[in-house]
Amino acid sequence: MKARVTVTLKAGVLDPQGKAIEGALRSLGVNGVASVRQGKVFDIELEGGDPKKAEALLNEAADKLLANTVIENYRVEVLG
Amino acid sequence: MKAAVLVFPGINRERDMARTLRLTSGHEPAMVWHAEHELPAGTDLVVVPGGFSYGDYLRCGAIAARSPVMDAVRKFAAKGGLVLGVCNGFQILCESGLLPGVLMRNENLRFICRDVFLKVERSDTPFTRGYNAGQVIRVPVAHGEGNYIADGETIARLEGEGRVIFRYSSPDGMIDPDWNHNGAINAIAGIVNDRGNVLGMMPHPENHVEAEIGSTDGRGLFAGLAEALKRAA
Numbered sequence: 001m002k003a004r005v006t007v008t009l010k011a012g013v014l015d016p017q018g019k020a021i022e023g024a025l026r027s028l029g030v031n032g033v034a035s036v037r038q039g040k041v042f043d044i045e046l047e048g049g050d051p052k053k054a055e056a057l058l059n060e061a062a063d064k065l066l067a068n069t070v071i072e073n074y075r076v077e078v079l080g
Numbered sequence: 081m082k083a084a085v086l087v088f089p090g091i092n093r094e095r096d097m098a099r100t101l102r103l104t105s106g107h108e109p110a111m112v113w114h115a116e117h118e119l120p121a122g123t124d125l126v127v128v129p130g131g132f133s134y135g136d137y138l139r140c141g142a143i144a145a146r147s148p149v150m151d152a153v154r155k156f157a158a159k160g161g162l163v164l165g166v167c168n169g170f171q172i173l174c175e176s177g178l179l180p181g182v183l184m185r186n187e188n189l190r191f192i193c194r195d196v197f198l199k200v201e202r203s204d205t206p207f208t209r210g211y212n213a214g215q216v217i218r219v220p221v222a223h224g225e226g227n228y229i230a231d232g233e234t235i236a237r238l239e240g241e242g243r244v245i246f247r248y249s250s251p252d253g254m255i256d257p258d259w260n261h262n263g264a265i266n267a268i269a270g271i272v273n274d275r276g277n278v279l280g281m282m283p284h285p286e287n288h289v290e291a292e293i294g295s296t297d298g299r300g301l302f303a304g305l306a307e308a309l310k311r312a313a
Contacts, residue, residue, distance in 0.1 A: 013229065014263075016185045065146060068139055068175065071182050071229065 001046040002079040003058055007067045008039035042066055046078075054078045081309050083109035083125040086153070088144040091131035091168065093284065100286035101127070104302035114147040119156055124309050126153050130167030130222070130284060140183060140225045141171030150176050162206055162305065163278040167223055170270075170280035179273055179280045180238070181230030183223075187263025191224040195295075196261055198269055198283060199249035201242070205272060207279045208245060210304030216253045217297035219283040221261065226282040228264040228271075238271055246270035246281055 009015050015037050022036040044061070046054050058076035067074040083101050087094050094111065101109045109127070110120045119126065133144035144150070150172075157163050157178055165173040173179045186192060195218050200211040211217065230238070238244055246269040250259045260267040262282070270281030285298030 014184065014187070014227075016187055016189050016227075016263075020189055065138070065142065068142070068182060070180075070231070071184070 001049055001051075001054055003044045003046055003054055004077045004079060005042040005044060005058055005062050005066050006039060006075045006077075007042070007062070007072050008074070009037055010071055010073055013071045040066075051078045051080075081105040081107045081109075081125060081306050082120070082122045083107070083127055084112045084119050084123045085109045085127045085129055086114065086149055086169075087111050087129075088114045088131070088133035088147065088172075090133045090135050091129055093130035093167065093286070096284075097127055097129040097166070097286045100289050100298070100302055103289060104299060105306040112149060114144065114149050116149045117152060119149075119152050123156065124162065124312070125305060126156055126161065126163045128153075128163070128165040128169030128172050129286075130169055133168055133172065136225075139175065141168060141173075141175040144168075144172045145175035145177075154178065157273070157278050160275065160277050162309070164207065164305070165278075165280040166284055166286065167221075167226075167282055170282055171225065173278060173280045178278050179271060180234045181228055181271070183225045183282070184227040184229050185225050186223070186227050186261070191222075192226070192261050193220070193222040194261075195220050196269075196283060197249050197251050197253075197259065198246045199253045199255065201245055201247060205245060205276055205279070206305060206308035207272070207301055208304060209308055210300030210302075214253060216249055216251060217285075217288075217300070218251075218295050219285050219288050219298050221283045223262070223282055226262040226264065228262075228268040228282075230265070235265060238268075239266065241274065243272050243274070243276075244268050244270070245272055245279060246283070
């Protein structure tokens with residue numbers, strides 16, 4: 001079973017990398033970008049096929065390691 | 081002093097640290113591999129050195145913070161044992177939950193490698209008894225992620241409880257954005273936990289302990305620690 005965990009910075013946390021990307025887009029002439037926040041995507045292959053169990057496992061993975069919940073939020077998706 | 085220096089894959093400052101501990105205390109520290117489940121018997125100081133544990137993969141210090149030896153360090157700290165984390169060691173202590181907050185990418189996005197000035201805020205801790213409160217010391221930094229941040233409530237608690245031990249300052253001790261190299265909130269360079277027995281700091285005092293290097297300003301930290309441990313023994 002395939003799943004995805006997306007980790008993003010919480011609102012209000014300064015993101016110097018996002019700011020740099022924002023500036024680079026502007027200098028490339030990509031107009032209309034108001035702001036950029038950088039995050040991470042984890043594509044995860046799971047053993048077994050129970051979506052309920054999968055969700056619990058992904059939440060555990062995110063809480064224990066994938067996200068630092070002091071500064072980051074995460075979202076889990078079971079893609080089937 | 082019976083110090084234990086933790087060693088993780090990718091750490092590169094552990095020998096500087098061991099040398100400094102030996103020079104300042106006269107005792108050889110134990111080097112403890114990350115896969116160990118226990119610290120050597122009689123350990124009275126744990127040092128988490130700098131470097132790039134696990135290549136800074138995921139987040140700085142994130143993987144090292146979850147290694148077996150850190151469970152032993154948590155138990156040691158819970159009993160009041162002294163823990164010092166420098167640079168990547170500070171990042172590891174934050175990721176392991178032993179210290180609050182996070183070290184983010186430097187505000188200017190650059191890796192900063194140079195001497196900085198630190199204002200010592202307190203001298204009544206086992207880590208800073210070798211200094212006077214308000215004293216300014218010159219020590220090097222070498223980091224890309226040293227921009228300390230925590231939520232407002234945590235910062236208010238750290239400040240209210242006097243747990244900010246070092247701040248980036250001018251040579252005469254002024255706290256000024258021009259001297260806050262990495263953009264850390266309130267120019268925070270080092271903090272202690274609520275019990276005062278765990279210190280994390282970004283700069284490297286272990287690299288300024290010999291006159292040949294040009295400064296001995298880091299010596300006070302280690303000499304003070306050795307003295308504090310001798311008194312406690």
